[in-house]
Structure formats: structure tokens, C-alpha cells
Amino acid sequence: MQPELYRDIVIATEPCRDSLLTARLAELRSLDARAHQLAEDLRTLARWLERDVVALAGSDLATRHHLFDFVADELHQREPEDPSRIGTMRVALQNQRDGLLAFAGVLDDKLAAIARAAAVPDYLVRETCLLHRKPDTSGAFSQGWNRLHAAMGHKFYGVWAAVSPALGSTPRSSSLVENLNSRLRNCLTLRRHLNGGKAWLGLLQFFFNHRRFMRIRCGKRLGKSPREAMTGEDHPHWLTLLGLGPLQPRQS
CATH class of the missing domain: 1.20.1270 (Substrate Binding Domain Of Dnak; Chain:A; Domain 2)
Known part of the structure; x- marks a missing residue:
């Protein structure tokens, strides 16, 4: 060209x-x-x-x-x-x-009982509950405190004192569900690599039953798997149980 x-x-x-x-x-x-x-x-x-x-x-x-x-x-x-x-x-x-949201129903019953015991409207007890969301050093907290005190008078101190432990003692089942869901979500995305209808569920169950706790509030269970905690019997690492050989020491 x-x-x-x-x-x-x-x-x-x-x-x-x-x-x-x-x-x-x-x-x-x-x-x-x-x-x-x-x-x-x-x-x-x-x-x-x-x-x-x-x-x-x-x-x-x-x-x-x-x-x-x-x-x-x-x-x-x-x-x-x-x-x-x-x-x-x-x-x-x-x-x-x-x-x-199961915890919210439990909290509703507690707040209703507080309202009955203090003889104040339910909505004032609910607003006292919501006031716990604000930092006690903020202007919004001070304004809310003064407004609720003006609405309930001397009863406000008793309502505040009752709402605080009610919140602290309400079981947060939701936090357990959130924690489990966050742990499972990544694992469940691997199911497409496993053959068989329930094979991946069985493997997931095996992993969680034999994986040792690295952090846990109950000190007696630290370093133990759910199976060890329930049976009181030790077992090898979960990878060893799957036939992959003994766990090798970590190299420095």
C-alpha cells in the first residue's frame, strides 16, 4: 500500500x-x-x-x-x-x-410494665428509652432530659432508673443471629464448588463443630471446639480429622 x-x-x-x-x-x-x-x-x-x-x-x-x-x-x-x-x-x-427483632418485643413488655408501675404514659417511657441513645454530654441529651423531667416531674428519676437496667438485661438474640449470619455468608458462597445436595451443609457443620474457639467470653471454652466443650474429650485439629495429616507447626 x-x-x-x-x-x-x-x-x-x-x-x-x-x-x-x-x-x-x-x-x-x-x-x-x-x-x-x-x-x-x-x-x-x-x-x-x-x-x-x-x-x-x-x-x-x-x-x-x-x-x-x-x-x-x-x-x-x-x-x-x-x-x-x-x-x-x-x-x-x-x-x-x-x-x-425478637428482642424488641421483650423490651416492649418491660417498658409497658415500667409505665404501669410509675403511672405515666407509655410514650414518655419510650422517649426515656430513646434518650439512652444520645451521649450524656450532648446538648440534645440535656434538652431531652429537661423536657422529660418537666413532663413527669419527680417520677422521671424512677422511670430513668428502671429503664436503664431494662435495656441492659434485654437479651440481644439479634446479635447472635447477626454474628452467625456474618460467619456463614462467606461460607455459603462456596456451595457451588461442592457436589451433592447436602454435602456442603455437612462439611460446614463439621467445621463449626470441630473448630476451636479463639475468643470467647466463657474462659472454660477458650481453645476448645464445641464438640470438646460438650463431650469433655479432646480431638485432633479438624483438618487432621478430614484426613489431611497432622497439623504442621507455624514457621517463624
Whole structure:
């Protein structure tokens, strides 16, 4: 090909190439903007869930149910953007809703009993409960304290003194569910690599039954697996039990 003809071809195709690059750049910028917006939406939903739904000091159980369903519905609307992750998270949350919020029903009963004993309206006891969410050094705490004291008079001190231990003694079953779910979620994504209907569940059960606790509040169980804690009998490392040989010492 003559150099002059090659130069003419290149010059002729430059506008076409530039238009394709411009269109691709516009597409990538649009995808980037959608990804940033999706991430911000998910962060907002996570904050709502943490602060207004599963926080210990919060609304009554019925209101939490409505808020929880609202968050789940918002996640469902965004599933087409990332079905594998958003969809899995949304389904897991919906399946665990009652377990995650079970503590709220227990707290509702305690606050209702406090209201009856102090002969004050239920909503004032609930507001006293919500006041525990604010730092006691903040202006909002001082304003809330003064407002509730003005509404209940001398009864406020008794209500405050009763609400504090009620919050402290409420069993947070939700925290156990959250902890288990966070541990299981990564493991469950491996199921596609295992053949058989229930093989992966059996392996997961074996792992958790034979993996020794590295941190635990009960000192007697530290360094023991659930099986060792329940039977009182030692066993080799779980990898050794699977036939992979003795555990090798860690090299420094």
C-alpha cells in the first residue's frame, strides 16, 4: 500500500474512532455514576437498619417491622443492579426478620410494665428509652432530659432508673443471629464448588463443630471446639480429622 493512500485511510477513520471512544466514555461515566449512587443508597439503608431498626433503644416492635420491611423493599428494587449480592442479602434479612427483632418485643413488655408501675404514659417511657441513645454530654441529651423531667416531674428519676437496667438485661438474640449470619455468608458462597445436595451443609457443620474457639467470653471454652466443650474429650485439629495429616507447626 502506498504511504499516501495509508495516510488518507487513517485520516478518514479518525472521526469514526473518536466518536466510538466518546460514546464508550459516556457509557462508562454513566455506569460509574450509577455505581456510586447504588453504593450511597446501600450505605443509607444500612445506617437506617442499624440505627432505627435493630438498635436496642428504639421504636416498638410493630414500627420496627414496618421499617424493616421498608428497607427490604428498597433492597428488592435495587436487586437488578447486583442480583447475586444484593439479592442474597435481602433474602437473608427477610428470612431472619423475626429473629433479628425478637428482642424488641421483650423490651416492649418491660417498658409497658415500667409505665404501669410509675403511672405515666407509655410514650414518655419510650422517649426515656430513646434518650439512652444520645451521649450524656450532648446538648440534645440535656434538652431531652429537661423536657422529660418537666413532663413527669419527680417520677422521671424512677422511670430513668428502671429503664436503664431494662435495656441492659434485654437479651440481644439479634446479635447472635447477626454474628452467625456474618460467619456463614462467606461460607455459603462456596456451595457451588461442592457436589451433592447436602454435602456442603455437612462439611460446614463439621467445621463449626470441630473448630476451636479463639475468643470467647466463657474462659472454660477458650481453645476448645464445641464438640470438646460438650463431650469433655479432646480431638485432633479438624483438618487432621478430614484426613489431611497432622497439623504442621507455624514457621517463624
